[in-house]
Every structure is written in structure tokens, then in C-alpha cells.
Amino acid sequence: MAVSILKERWTSKLYETTIGTGDKAVKFGGDSTLPYLQFEGEIPNRPAVALEITDVEPTDWPDFLKAHWEGVLADPVAWAKQAAEYGADLIALRLDSAHPDKGNASAEDVAKTAKAVADATDLPLIVIGCGVEEKDGAIFPAVGEALAGKNALIGCATQENYNSIVAAAMVNGHNVIASSPLDINLCKQLNILMTEMNLPAERIVIDPLIGALGYGIEYAYSIMERSRLGALTGDKMLAMPVVCFVGQEAWKAKEAKDVESPEGQTWGEQGTRAILWEVMTSTTLLQAGGSLFVMRHPESLKKFKAHVEEISKSNA
Amino acid sequence: MGLTGLEIYKQLPKKNCKECGQPTCLAFAMALAGGKASLDACPYVSDAAKEALDAASAPPIASVKIGKGDRELVIGGETVLFRHDKRFEHPTGIAIEVCDTLSADEVSAKVDAINKLVFDRVGQTHQVDLVAVCNCSGDANKFVETVKLVQSKSNYPLILKSEDVDAISKALEIAAEGRPLVYAATAANYEAMTEVAKKFQVPLAVKGDNLDQLAELVEKVVALGYKDLVIDSGSREVSRMLADLTQIRRKALKERFRPFGFPALAIASNDDVVKEAVDAGVYISKYAGIVVISSADPAVILPLVTLRLNIYTDPQKPIAVEAKIYNIGNPGPDAPVFITTNFSLTYFCVAGDVEAARVPAYVIPIDTDGISVLTAWAAGKYSPEKITDDLNALGVKDKINHNKIIIPGHVAVLSGKLQELSGFEIIVGPRESSGIPSFLKQRWNA
Ligand code: B12
Ligand code: SF4
Numbered sequence: 001m002a003v004s005i006l007k008e009r010w011t012s013k014l015y016e017t018t019i020g021t022g023d024k025a026v027k028f029g030g031d032s033t034l035p036y037l038q039f040e041g042e043i044p045n046r047p048a049v050a051l052e053i054t055d056v057e058p059t060d061w062p063d064f065l066k067a068h069w070e071g072v073l074a075d076p077v078a079w080a081k082q083a084a085e086y087g088a089d090l091i092a093l094r095l096d097s098a099h100p101d102k103g104n105a106s107a108e109d110v111a112k113t114a115k116a117v118a119d120a121t122d123l124p125l126i127v128i129g130c131g132v133e134e135k136d137g138a139i140f141p142a143v144g145e146a147l148a149g150k151n152a153l154i155g156c157a158t159q160e161n162y163n164s165i166v167a168a169a170m171v172n173g174h175n176v177i178a179s180s181p182l183d184i185n186l187c188k189q190l191n192i193l194m195t196e197m198n199l200p201a202e203r204i205v206i207d208p209l210i211g212a213l214g215y216g217i218e219y220a221y222s223i224m225e226r227s228r229l230g231a232l233t234g235d236k237m238l239a240m241p242v243v244c245f246v247g248q249e250a251w252k253a254k255e256a257k258d259v260e261s262p263e264g265q266t267w268g269e270q271g272t273r274a275i276l277w278e279v280m281t282s283t284t285l286l287q288a289g290g291s292l293f294v295m296r297h298p299e300s301l302k303k304f305k306a307h308v309e310e311i312s313k314s315n316a
Numbered sequence: 317m318g319l320t321g322l323e324i325y326k327q328l329p330k331k332n333c334k335e336c337g338q339p340t341c342l343a344f345a346m347a348l349a350g351g352k353a354s355l356d357a358c359p360y361v362s363d364a365a366k367e368a369l370d371a372a373s374a375p376p377i378a379s380v381k382i383g384k385g386d387r388e389l390v391i392g393g394e395t396v397l398f399r400h401d402k403r404f405e406h407p408t409g410i411a412i413e414v415c416d417t418l419s420a421d422e423v424s425a426k427v428d429a430i431n432k433l434v435f436d437r438v439g440q441t442h443q444v445d446l447v448a449v450c451n452c453s454g455d456a457n458k459f460v461e462t463v464k465l466v467q468s469k470s471n472y473p474l475i476l477k478s479e480d481v482d483a484i485s486k487a488l489e490i491a492a493e494g495r496p497l498v499y500a501a502t503a504a505n506y507e508a509m510t511e512v513a514k515k516f517q518v519p520l521a522v523k524g525d526n527l528d529q530l531a532e533l534v535e536k537v538v539a540l541g542y543k544d545l546v547i548d549s550g551s552r553e554v555s556r557m558l559a560d561l562t563q564i565r566r567k568a569l570k571e572r573f574r575p576f577g578f579p580a581l582a583i584a585s586n587d588d589v590v591k592e593a594v595d596a597g598v599y600i601s602k603y604a605g606i607v608v609i610s611s612a613d614p615a616v617i618l619p620l621v622t623l624r625l626n627i628y629t630d631p632q633k634p635i636a637v638e639a640k641i642y643n644i645g646n647p648g649p650d651a652p653v654f655i656t657t658n659f660s661l662t663y664f665c666v667a668g669d670v671e672a673a674r675v676p677a678y679v680i681p682i683d684t685d686g687i688s689v690l691t692a693w694a695a696g697k698y699s700p701e702k703i704t705d706d707l708n709a710l711g712v713k714d715k716i717n718h719n720k721i722i723i724p725g726h727v728a729v730l731s732g733k734l735q736e737l738s739g740f741e742i743i744v745g746p747r748e749s750s751g752i753p754s755f756l757k758q759r760w761n762a
Binding site for chain 1: 748
């Protein structure tokens with residue numbers, strides 16, 4: 001008996017976004033169906049994967065994670081090169097030093113760092129601020145300028161600081177990450193505000209502020225599914241590709257870090273467990289509609305890419 | 317779901333004789349549609365109408381029970397494609413394979429390992445659900461021996477995995493009592509396999525080589541009079557299986573395509589444990605009623621049971637704990653006091669880490685309607701006023717001989733105002749609860 005395949009007729013698709021320039025430029029988004037249902041629509045691009053580096057040595061990364069970055073953790077330029085060697089599609093530089101509690105570096109200082117990293121690699125760049133909205137609003141004019149013409153992805157812009165970040169992106173030819181906390185309406189609203197400043201929609205990437213496996217992933221999962229459905233049915237303000245900051249969330253999880261508690265002893269070898277925590281957070285959010293993944297462990301990147309290879313095979 | 321009153325009415329005898337207890341056939345039809353009456357009440361419905369109504373009023377995806385007693389697993393009964401539409405009903409059963417080519421010692425060791433896969437999360441116990449005994453050897457006697465051994469060592473329900481009808485029959489002689497799932501009826505053996513499942517009254521998995529063949533086989537098995545089924549499209553590649561599982565769920569729900577109205581089973585087993593885990597994760601998110609893997613490594617199972625918990629959590633209600641004073645260990649008046657929120661995940665993170673620190677303590681979740689620290693803070697539900705009120709109501713001051721409370725590092729900004737309002741000395745703890753043990757070592761001496 002031939003079963004008739006039930007296909008949805010979607011009326012719209014995701015924007016396609018390009019980061020970087022030249023050979024190494026990375027394109028993602030453009031999907032015209034739900035994740036990996038090739039039988040139903042086009043999935044023109046693979047998800048892109050960035051490895052995350054910071055401009056001050058991280059203090060809260062577990063040893064297991066740091067071991068793979070030995071010797072480069074205090075040097076963002078060397079770190080970026082190492083990340084490229086590990087096979088990252090992009091480098092995600094986090095400007096932690098600008099944080100008032102971590103040195104409060106000036107806009108000029110962090111711009112210099114960003115420039116140095118950009119000069120050291122031909123991979124496309126994601127540049128993230130320190131997470132303090134006001135400070136991020138203050139550093140991006142300088143950072144954006146230092147990276148002019150690189151077509152970088154900068155952020156995270158929020159309701160509070162999007163103005164100066166969007167302006168910096170428009171003047172210097174960058175793309176912007178728009179963050180809103182797990183809320184479709186806030187997400188749309190921010191995208192509307194940003195496009196009203198004349199930033200083209202295909203230069204926006206949505207950050208829904210995900211949680212890790214076991215730590216709120218289900219909220220992100222459902223918000224992402226809902227926004228993909230919105231995009232496919234014609235809502236242009238939900239049609240930007242989604243970035244998932246997986247590394248930052250997964251490596252906070254006790255299951256990824258714990259080596260010594262009595263409970264942790266019954267959880268199996270830390271290496272496998274920790275890598276799986278990061279990989280499975282990613283693969284699950286891939287099923288929810290993520291297009292760009294920011295990870296921390298090179299082995300996670302490898303395993304995730306192996307999965308992408310498999311899940312991308314045609315099922316038409 | 318199901319039929320409208322009018323659709324049902326069309327199938328009724330239209331005698332309006334009131335014997336069903338309703339004034340008219342139409343009223344009876346409406347009552348049926350609303351689930352307030354049963355078709356048996358009308359003595360005059362034709363057999364044809366009965367069949368049509370039965371099939372159409374059955375749930376779009378059947379529920380199937382495997383095993384007995386405490387460990388009984390219920391799968392299927394799903395009603396939506398996306399968890400945000402309502403919720404997913406019955407968490408995916410996780411099965412671990414044990415092959416009959418293993419030696420008796422190896423089988424024992426593996427079953428021991430499976431028995432140890434018990435994890436505490438948000439105050440609940442999470443574990444795998446099934447042991448799949450596989451007839452890898454092709455030898456019926458070996459299969460039966462292995463089933464016997466596994467049964468003697470564990471009380472998990474079984475999947476009997478063999479396409480050899482004789483092997484299944486023999487195994488059922490000793491295992492049918494526990495209602496194992498037979499896997500599988502195929503194009504080659506379905507008539508005999510269905511007879512066996514029927515005879516022992518155990519659920520039966522039907523396996524095709526693809527969706528077309530699966531649909532055909534299911535219809536044949538149903539025609540033989542058996543409906544206690546689980547279905548497998550036979551695909552083993554993750555991208556193909558994703559497509560198949562999606563079709564099965566969609567066609568069952570949106571078209572009420574009967575051959576797919578059963579819970580689906582997906583086999584993820586692979587020598588590469590990461591691949592196996594990740595594929596199983598995709599199937600848990602995307603509609604599998606049962607997923608079968610080969611590894612019994614807790615490092616693989618912990619993320620899978622966690623994912624299952626997350627995906628199957630009811631999106632309409634966060635899991636909350638009661639807001640009261642919890643004693644961890646045997647705290648005295650000099651014990652530290654941790655203030656958190658009553659979101660289960662948050663509370664259990666904190667309680668677990670306080671316990672790990674081996675310092676008796678009080679943990680007090682503030683009632684934030686079951687949301688996390690920062691969410692509650694952002695929503696104004698974790699304000700100095702609210703915390704002060706709750707601490708007063710709980711009489712915290714009477715419990716302790718010091719005047720300190722520890723608050724989450726993420727809400728350090730609350731300190732000043734909270735100190736002023738509550739009269740407690742505020743100590744800002746670490747941001748992540750995993751920092752609590754070392755924090756206590758360095759900072760706590762009441
Ligand atoms: C899931 C989530 C939600 C879910 C809520 C889920 C829930 N039941 O709580 C939903 C979607 C409903 C939601 C809504 C909102 N959210 Co929200 N949400 C998150 C998310 C993704 C995860 C939160 C979570 O579950 N964490 C896991 C738990 C275990 O963490 P936790 O409670 O903090 O506990 C840890 C520590 O604090 C510590 N700890 C806890 N207690 C204690 C006690 C002591 C003494 C110590 C030492 C330590 C300690 O240990 C725990 C483990 O490490 C975070 C972002 C993120 N990735 O973290 C945003 C986040 C918390 N949300 C945020 C916001 C703004 C909101 C909204 C206000 C958005 C809006 N305007 O609508 C709403 C408010 C909802 C409302 N009105 O009720 C912001 C808060 C920003 C800020 N810094 O204030 C966050 C941080 C996102 C962001 N970066 O902007 N959210
Ligand atoms: S018993 Fe049957 S025929 Fe008589 S009124 Fe009820 S539905 Fe109609």
C-alpha cells in the first residue's frame with residue numbers, strides 16, 4: 001500500500017544570513033520547512049558552529065573543558081587560531097573584560113582586542129559584549145568600527161541597548177544578535193524596533209536565551225518551535241535564523257562539571273557525560289529550529305557536526 | 317477529537333425509541349460525541365455502524381501497556397504534534413538491549429548495570445523502562461536461557477526481540493506473565509507471530525521495511541483480529557527515521573490514518589555511544605513511544621532521561637515545591653539558612669548541593685509561583701518585600717541563634733533593601749548552587 005506523504009504547504013521561509021567575507025564566509029538559515037524534513041521543503045544551508053573564546057581567562061570553566069585549550073586561555077589571538085584548527089566555522093569572541101566586575105575595560109581596549117583577533121583569523125567573527133546592557137551599548141560603536149567591513153555578527157542587543165548596537169552595525173556593515181528572554185512577543189517587538197532603524201531583516205539573528213538540557217531547555221525548545229512555525233506561515237518578524245549559546249549554558253550544568261560528589265560518582269565518566277550535555281543540548285535545539293550554535297568544547301563541535309552530516313541526508 | 321454529533325447521528329437507526337435513555341437519536345449522538353454515553357446503550361445499531369463508529373471514536377493514537385505492576389509502561393495516547401499545543405502525554409519508554417550471544421556472566425553484569433540506572437531529578441526518580449532481550453544468536457534455546465536469566469535478575473518489563481516465531485513462542489512460555497512486548501511481526505512471519513501474540517495476550521510490534529510496507533502489514537495484522545500494537549517503519553538512519561516518525565504522528569492525528577494510530581518504536585542502537593545517544597534524543601523529541609539503545613552507561617542514560625523529562629513536562633504548569641522550611645541533614649540553631657525559590661528545579665539544585673556539602677542546613681524556597689531565581693526576580697516575585705513576608709510567616713528567626721541568611725549570587729542586588737526590611741544580615745552566596753560546598757568551607761562559621 002502506498003502511503004501518501006502528508007506535507008504541509010508552508011507559505012514562507014527563514015531569512016538567509018551571511019557572516020564574514022570571502023571563502024570562509026558562513027551562510028545559514030533559508031529553511032522553508034521544519035527542521036530536517038527534507039521531504040517537505042528546502043534546507044539550503046547547514047547549521048553553523050562557532051567555538052567561544054573570551055578576552056580574559058575564564059574562571060568558571062571546569063578543568064575538563066580548559067584542558068583542551070591549554071596555553072591559550074589568556075591569549076584571545078592564540079585561542080582564536082586554536083579554535084580555527086579545531087574546525088570551527090566561526091569564532092565567537094566574548095568581551096568579558098568590559099564587565100564592571102572583570103576589569104571594566106574601555107571601549108577602545110576591547111575594540112583593540114577584537115581587531116587583533118579579526119586580524120589573526122580568516123574565519124567570520126561573532127563578537128559578544130560582557131552582558132551588562134548599558135556597557136555593551138557603550139562599547140559596540142568602537143568595536144563595530146574596529147571591525148568595519150568584516151561583516152561580523154555583534155550583540156547581544158536588547159530592548160535597552162539595541163539603538164547604539166544597531167547603529168554600529170549599520171555604519172560598519174555588521175549583523176546583529178537580538179536577545180529577548182524566551183518570549184515570542186518580546187522577540188518580535190525587538191525585531192520590529194531594529195528593522196524600523198532600517199537594519200535589513202536578514203542581518204538580524206534571534207537569540208531566544210536558551211537553557212541547557214535539564215535547565216530549562218524545554219522552554220527554549222517550545223519558543224523556537226513556535227517561532228519557526230510563525231516564520232513558515234508568513235510572520236517576517238520571526239523569520240530570522242536563531243543562535244543558541246549552548247556552551248555557556250551546558251557548562252554551567254552540574255552534570256557537565258561534577259567529578260567529585262557522591263551523586264556524581266554514579267553518573268558515569270565525566271568526559272562522555274559533559275560532552276553529551278553540550279552535544280545533546282545542541283542537537284535537541286537543532287530539532288527545535290536553531291541555525292547557529294556557539295559551543296565551548298572542540299570534541300562537542302566534532303560530534304555535533306557528525307550528527308549534522310547524518311541528519312542532513314535526504315529523507316525526501 | 318473524534319466525530320461530531322451529526323456524523324455519529326448519520327450512523328444511528330433514527331428510531332427515536334428512547335431505549336438508550338435519551339429522548340432522541342440525535343440527543344444520543346450528541347451525548348456520544350461528548351463522551352457522556354456509550355454506544356452499547358442503543359440495542360439497534362447495525363454491526364456496520366458499530367464498526368465505523370468504534371474506529372472513528374477510538375483515540376487517534378492507541379495507548380499500549382507493556383509489563384505489569386509497578387513497572388508497567390504506558391505509551392501512545394498522544395494528541396498533539398507540538399508540546400506547546402497542549403502537552404505530550406506518555407514519556408518515551410527507554411529500552412536497553414541485552415544480546416543472547418553474551419555469556420551468562422556478561423548478561424548478569426549488564427542487567428546489574430541496567431538496574432543501577434536510577435537517577436534523582438527534581439525530587440523524582442528517573443530510570444529506564446525496558447530490557448530488550450535480543451536473539452542475536454539466532455538460536456531459540458539460547459534466547460530462552462537469556463530471557464530466563466534477565467527475568468531472574470531484574471523486574472523491568474521485557475522486549476522479546478526475535479523474528480523467529482518458535483523462539484518467541486518458547487520465550488513467552490516463561491515470560492508472558494509479565495506482558496513483554498514481542499518484536500517483531502514482519503512481512504515474512506506476521507501470520508504466525510500474530511497468532512502467538514494473541515494466544516499469550518501480549519503486545520506486538522509490527523515492523524515494516526518502510527512506511528508503505530508498515531501500513532500494509534498493520535492492516536493485515538489488524539484484519540487477523542489483533543490491535544495491541546506498536547509500530548516500527550524499520551528505518552535505522554536518523555534522518556529517515558525522523559521523517560517516518562513525523563509522518564506516523566501527522567497522519568494519525570491529522571488524517572486519522574488507522575494503520576499509523578499506534579505508538580511508534582525506534583531503534584537507535586549503535587556501537588558509537590555518542591551517536592546512539594544523540595539519535596535516541598532526536599526520537600525522544602520527535603514522537604517515539606519507545607526508543608531502543610544498547611549502552612547501559614550512566615553517562616549516556618542520564619542525558620536521555622533528563623531530555624525525556626524536559627520534553628514531556630507539561631508546558632502549562634511548572635513543577636513547584638511547597639514553600640516551607642526544609643531541613644537538610646539535622647540542622648541545629650547555628651545552621652546556615654539558604655533562601656531560594658520554589659521552582660522544583662531550582663530548589664532541588666540547591667538542596668542537592670547543600671546536601672553534598674555535608675553541612676546540616678535549612679533551605680527555604682520562597683513562593684515564586686514555581687519560577688527560577690532570575691525569572692522571579694525579573695517578574696517582581698522575588699522582591700525584598702516578598703522574601704521578608706515569607707520569612708516572617710515561616711518564623712525563621714525562631715529557628716536560629718544567629719541572624720544570617722544566604723541568598724543566591726544572581727540576586728546580590730537585593731542585599732541592601734532585604735537587610736533593611738528583614739533585619740537579617742545578608743550573605744551573598746555563589747551564583748551557581750554547585751559553588752555552595754566550597755562557599756560553606758570558606759565562608760560559613762556562624
Ligand atoms: C526558563 C526561563 C524562563 C521560563 C520560566 C521557567 C521557570 N519555571 O522558572 C519562562 C519562559 C516562563 C520565563 C519567563 C520570563 N523570564 Co526567563 N528565563 C528562563 C531561563 C532560560 C532559564 C531559567 C532557569 O530555569 N534556570 C535554571 C534554574 C535552576 O536556575 P536558578 O533558579 O537561577 O537557580 C540556580 C542559581 O540561581 C543557584 N541558586 C538558586 N537558589 C539559590 C540560593 C542560594 C542561597 C544560592 C547560593 C544559590 C542559589 O542555583 C541554581 C543552579 O545553579 C533564563 C536564562 C538562562 N539561560 O538562565 C531566563 C531568565 C531568567 N528570564 C529572564 C526574564 C527577564 C524573564 C521574563 C521577565 C521575560 C518577560 N519580560 O516576560 C519572564 C518572567 C515570567 C513571569 N512574568 O512570570 C531573564 C532575567 C534577566 C535578569 N537578569 O533579571 C533571564 C536571565 C534571561 C535573560 N538573560 O534575560 N523565563
Ligand atoms: S436507542 Fe437507539 S434507536 Fe432508540 S433512540 Fe436511542 S439511539 Fe435512537
